[in-house]
Amino acid sequence: MARLAALQPRTPSECLSEWAREEPEAWHEHAARLALDHDAYDPDLHRAQVARYVEHLCGLLHRAGQAGCDLALLPETSLPLGAPQPGTRERLAAACRWAEPLFLEQVTPIARQYRMMVAACYYRAEGDGLFNDAVLVGREGETVGMYHKVHLPCPLDWPMTEAGVFTAGSTFPVFETDIGRVGFLICYDIEFPEAAACLALNGADLILHPTVGYNFPDEEEVVAEARLRARAVDNSLALAYANFGPAPGRSAIYTANGNQVACAGRGVDALAVADVDLRARRPMHWGDLGYEDHRDQLARKRRPDTYGVLTQSRPPLLATAKGPEGRLYEYSAGVGLE
8 A cells, every 4th residue: 555645835936926025135026037038037046946945845745754655746847947938948958957956955865754755847957958857756865767758738839838948758667666666647748648558558557647737728627637537547547646736736646446535626735645555456347247457458458450540640630731840740850750
């Protein structure tokens, strides 16, 4: 049995407004001084903001540790580093290089203190690349694994665009832990059922879903929750979802049969905590015929011989579609798509 926590902190902007009221001299004109695309950008103030917000997150992690949690999940963009804008890429990369060690220096002692794994998501610079990444910190403070977000939203030419700034990942790794096998889907990744299926087929017992999204503007909010339940039940594996509060909030934990067993609601600086047996198999009840392992049956009853259209680069839907600069797909050429 594993005790999981989905953390729901207040947003960095809410904290920043509070700090600006408390210390107006230090935080004056902070909006301009923290904007990567502004001439007044102040990297020292930016670092101070990130450091203070990390302290705030650490307070929540201490609460999760004191509650005996085995794993605590933070939302996407846990570090307020700025928006992904093509024109500010160098400033964002510079911020990434100092922010990650600052974060890990504070978080790894907490992991060791409570022997609690910590899952976080933030922008990272690695070599010449920028990534939207998730990291799993182990019980001894070690890095268990790193995931590069695969599905990057927004057209390449939008003023704010992940696809135009970040390098896309290309795999769905699963990390072995003492509570079970875990994998990540970051924000937009959850829109693609194929991604969750890849994690399941790679052997995951738990999907960790850090995000700043929930439902699209044209969707009823209930659709977002239904999507999370569906990703869990479609693949018979548990799912932990973490977001900021109060809106959209509703950080939650779901079991392999789609049940929501904990939810933070609209709270801020809240935790959704639940005990989940990640290694338990979900029984498929066939009435008088007996029981089977639902997950095993899903894997064995697939028809990969019929799914070829899923991996076609030009399926019928896109047969006549045209993309920017003569390329169909809204990713950099480095991902290997036309």
